[in-house]
Amino acid sequence: MSAPGTGRGWGRRGLIGIPYLWLLLFTLLPLAIVLKISFVESRLAVPPYGPLLETGEDGFRLGATLESYARLFSDSLYIRAYMSSIRYALAATLISLLLGYPMAYAIARAPKAWRIALLMLVILPFWTSFLLRVYAWIGLLKGNGLVNNALIALGVVGEPLPLLNNSFSVVLGLVYGYLPFMVLPLYATLERLDPALLEAAADLGCRPWRAFLEVTLPLSLPGVIAGSLLVFIPAIGEFVIPELLGGPGTLMVGKVLWDEFFNNHDWPAASAVAVAMLLLLALPMATMRRFLREEAR
């Protein structure tokens, strides 16, 4: 018979172990495979890349090469794609924040009975396929689409506005797709904000607008950061939106990755693009983490 503490200890360890096992199998392992592919040569074969360790007549040969990474820097396409992705993601994050903050604030201040319903409205689009919803935007934005037809019918414009296949439609799509990820964490922090704090601010001579800047905004910063990361990170690697709404002229990492993988069949190059993107994202995340930890102290 084991001591009662030991049995409980194993049960607890097992329970904590499940998410770790999940991460290991479905995040770390694929990541390792991608990392490995990024370091080998591209080949016309199945699979279309060479092995990391090759056995030849004269023993082992290391198949590792930095060639794919070197290309990231030598071909300006990649740098331009990264910069353009960052710009799109930043614009989408900023606009989502400006739209999402008042939304989250209004929901958090709404009567309790309404809040769930309003939150449901924010989440409701998730019930339809993401792809379908992005396709729907094409119908809305194209030259003889709903928006242009309505504007022409109303006499606001004489001829169709170029609403599709440009940076406007990409940012619009990104904001549309990721706004809920901004609203939800913001709502969570704003809802927890003690209303007595705002009363205290008013009581001490603070007008509502200043109370917002001095009390509400700083205290909702963790929500701002969480929401911004939740929008920025997926937006930077987004493929569907630039592909469908951006047209051929839009350059984003997700599209470059797709082209390398499916059109050029250069898996090592595609893997290198992915790894570089990961590193690019790890940097702002680590910074934010440190900031949040200091804030909590």
Place this chain on the structure above:
Amino acid sequence: MGAAAAAPLVRLERVVKRFGPTRAVDDVSLEIERGAFFALLGPSGCGKTTLLRMLAGFERPDGGRILIDGVDVAEVPPYARPTNMMFQSYALFPHMTAAENVAFGLRQDRLPRREIVARVEAMLELVQLRALAGRKPHQLSGGERQRVALARALAKEPKLLLLDEPLAALDRKLREETRLELVRIQHRVGVTFLMVTHDQEEAMGMASRMGVMSQGRLVQVGTPGEVYERPSCRFVADFIGGVNLFEGRVAGAGTPLSVECPELGLRIAVAGAAPSGAEVAVAVRPERISLSTQEPGRANRLRGTVQEIAFRGEASTYHVGIAGGRLLRVTLPNAGPGTAPPPGVGAAVWLGWDAESGVLLTS
């Protein structure tokens, strides 16, 4: 200016506040003099906090007028009122240090930096927290947070300081120390304090005047001594301190009045005036009743048996059963060792009180 100085600082005229169908504050009129330490006492839900919040400007009265220093404040928003509030939860800004919390109100007035620093230091000195000026609220104990809240509310030198259950969140020992501390600080700064509390000991121990509220109404206003000794109605008598309440009917006019009390099987002699036949109650404080083995020479006398004794340190409360089963509460000081032992449980005793010791209650 002589007349203005004599005028009350706060004047409530028939103030009404409704929440849906209930009248949270029901036709309350009240005056609070300058420099007073006024306590609003009542059970939870009696409307005392709503009244406080109307003075702070967080709630608008549905009727009546509120004047602070002679000015009708109906249209004055909270941030422009000459009042400051100490919140029950303290409502300290969690992202600011103790000093920054105290400075918050002063910064809103755009005072020069040097002046703010000096004033913050003086306030933290007043509440003996200078050493902890750089701490954030979550790094402070409950008592320390309470003092930061007080310093923050006093920093702007309000005409009226509103305190919402200022001691409720403290543990018992700290609460008793802080009571004296608050009174001392009030004397030092000279600001008028209006405190809301449900704790009658707190109200009586700290306030210079107090008002008792019940179901939205202000039922009695007076000094703690007046309210305790001459409660205006059954509610006040019962709510404040221990009391023996005897229901009865006025049997005959005269001095003292005679009240027929079937519960006691006795005609109670009591000072006061009421028409013959009126339904009244007589309230007698437990410490006004004497307990003896011989029949006492008092206007009201009863026989009983000691059923239970609750020792409370400086005094003991005797529960004495009388014929008919009713229990009376009698409080006797503990004389201590070397004196004749008091009657024990089961002892047959006489109870007695004078006509002046009872209070006639007509409502």
